[in-house]
Amino acid sequence: TPINMQKMNxxxxxxxxxxxxxKILENDPNKRITSTTVVNQLKTIxxxxxxxxxxLLQLCARDSRSDL
Numbered sequence: 001t002p003i004n005m006q007k008m009n010x011x012x013x014x015x016x017x018x019x020x021x022x023k024i025l026e027n028d029p030n031k032r033i034t035s036t037t038v039v040n041q042l043k044t045i046x047x048x049x050x051x052x053x054x055x056l057l058q059l060c061a062r063d064s065r066s067d068l
Contacts, residue, residue, distance in 0.1 A: 017045070 020041055026032040033041075 017042075 020033075020038060023031075023033040024038060
């Protein structure tokens with residue numbers, strides 16, 4: 001079965017974003033994250049997903065089997 005990178009990225013984003021939303025919606029204003037922190041965390045998530053995608057593609061390229 002082909003690897004569906006869009007689906008994998010969506011699943012990873014959903015996991016990470018769920019945590020961010022919990023922090024954004026925190027009732028205690030002192031514990032709530034700032035918009036700057038949200039932006040920085042989203043950039044970090046994007047970089048992690050991009051890195052994992054590249055790593056997976058490299059692993060697939062090394063495997064000579066055609067069923068990947």
